[in-house]
Amino acid sequence: MKISFKINKEERLVDVDGNTPLLWVIRDILHLKGTKFGCGKAACGACTIHVDGKAVRSCSMPIKMVAEKKITTIEGLSDGKLLHPVQEAWKKEVVPQCGYCQPGFIMATAAMLDKIPNPTDEDIDQNIINVCRCGTYYRMRKAIHLAASLMDKDEQ
Amino acid sequence: MKHTIIGFAILALILTMSQAVQSSNNIGQNKARNKEEVEVIISDKPFDKMMAVLLHKRCVNCHPDGDIPLQGEDSHLHHFDIERGPNDHGLAGYTCETCHSTENNIFSGVPGAPHWALAPRSMAWEGKSRVEIAQQMMDPARNGGRSPKEIEKHLTEHELVLWAWDPGVDAEGIEREKPPVSKEDFIEAVKQWIADGAIIPDK
Ligand code: FES
Ligand code: FES
Numbered sequence: 007m008k009i010s011f012k013i014n015k016e017e018r019l020v021d022v023d024g025n026t027p028l029l030w031v032i033r034d035i036l037h038l039k040g041t042k043f044g045c046g047k048a049a050c051g052a053c054t055i056h057v058d059g060k061a062v063r064s065c066s067m068p069i070k071m072v073a074e075k076k077i078t079t080i081e082g083l084s085d086g087k088l089l090h091p092v093q094e095a096w097k098k099e100v101v102p103q104c105g106y107c108q109p110g111f112i113m114a115t116a117a118m119l120d121k122i123p124n125p126t127d128e129d130i131d132q133n134i135i136n137v138c139r140c141g142t143y144y145r146m147r148k149a150i151h152l153a154a155s156l157m158d159k160d161e162q
Numbered sequence: 163m164k165h166t167i168i169g170f171a172i173l174a175l176i177l178t179m180s181q182a183v184q185s186s187n188n189i190g191q192n193k194a195r196n197k198e199e200v201e202v203i204i205s206d207k208p209f210d211k212m213m214a215v216l217l218h219k220r221c222v223n224c225h226p227d228g229d230i231p232l233q234g235e236d237s238h239l240h241h242f243d244i245e246r247g248p249n250d251h252g253l254a255g256y257t258c259e260t261c262h263s264t265e266n267n268i269f270s271g272v273p274g275a276p277h278w279a280l281a282p283r284s285m286a287w288e289g290k291s292r293v294e295i296a297q298q299m300m301d302p303a304r305n306g307g308r309s310p311k312e313i314e315k316h317l318t319e320h321e322l323v324l325w326a327w328d329p330g331v332d333a334e335g336i337e338r339e340k341p342p343v344s345k346e347d348f349i350e351a352v353k354q355w356i357a358d359g360a361i362i363p364d365k
Contacts, residue, residue, distance in 0.1 A: 025268060025269070027269055027270070046269065046270055047270045047271060047272070047333040048260075048261035048267075048270050048272045049241070049242070054260075060257065060259065060260070061255065061256055061260050062259070062260055063260055063261050065269075065270055066261050066263070066267050066269075066270035066272045067263060067267075068263070068265075068267065068269075071263050071264070114255065114256070117255055117256075118254065118255030118256075121254035121255060122254050122255065129255075131243075132243065132245060132253050132255075133253050133254060133255030133256060134255065135242045135243055135244075135256065
């Protein structure tokens with residue numbers, strides 16, 4: 007099955023079984039290795055990307071569902087040379103430990119801030135439900151608040 | 163004696179206050195689950211056939227009594243702190259569609275159908291008897307203003323309702339249980355029950 011879509015602003019066409027998980031296409035066909043495989047059951051969030059601006063767990067999204075849609079992965083989150091404010095905040099707060107879960111968290115956070123620009127701790131607890139085995143949640147919380155304030159400044 | 167009465171009054175006040183605190187702590191969370199088995203009657207009567215389906219976990223899991231969906235064959239609270247959100251489609255940062263698409267996923271085992279969402283709170287079925295569910299379902303104040311004909315259409319044509327007979331497999335590849343009445347028999351029973359005046363029995 008031929009499926010075309012935009013990924014990180016580039017038009018791509020793949021010819022695969024329509025049920026192939028989007029994550030496999032991203033990693034194994036398009037060789038974008040920033041998006042991670044954790045559980046394959048939509049349980050951990052390591053594979054979170056954006057489809058038309060919304061957070062999606064790509065291990066549980068068949069490729070046929072993204073025909074003609076816009077996908078953004080961690081590689082395409084920043085615009086040009088500048089880091090995305092969430093990445094900037096992550097760097098400032100030195101969030102990652104092993105780093106494996108982090109692209110998924112960053113993508114989930116960027117999607118949340120798009121809808122909730124100034125999240126409370128409760129918003130963060132409710133909306134960011136990925137899993138980090140290194141337990142970096144505490145630093146993430148700080149980074150999410152920092153990212154929100156950086157984005158606020160960008161807008162002023 | 164007077165002191166005893168005053169003592170009781172104070173005790174009652176304290177109990178009431180502690181209950182108020184408890185219930186305010188429960189806002190947005192599920193109430194204690196009614197674990198008693200709800201009686202399912204299967205017979206040739208259209209009402210019995212229809213209700214045997216509506217009481218099944220494939221239906222009740224998305225009609226919870228609270229703000230957390232149920233999942234699985236044991237109807238446990240949905241893992242990962244999933245919540246109803248303002249429009250029954252999850253919260254702003256993750257919606258139902260973050261994981262559920264418009265069809266079952268054969269690799270991850272995540273179920274899916276068009277319009278995957280929770281039934282509104284006014285349509286909670288969990289823990290209710292079949293008579294209570296039927297009354298609620300036919301009450302326009304609680305069923306989204308639907309007429310009996312619209313209820314019939316919803317029950318017999320809506321893709322999310324009919325998903326119950328194509329529930330797919332879970333993450334271990336194990337097939338999910340289907341309702342105890344076939345789809346065709348269910349559709350016929352609903353139409354018959356509504357054509358006969360949608361009469362709800364006493365029990
Ligand atoms: S790999 Fe997709 S949610 Fe875990
Ligand atoms: S940083 Fe190691 S799993 Fe999250």
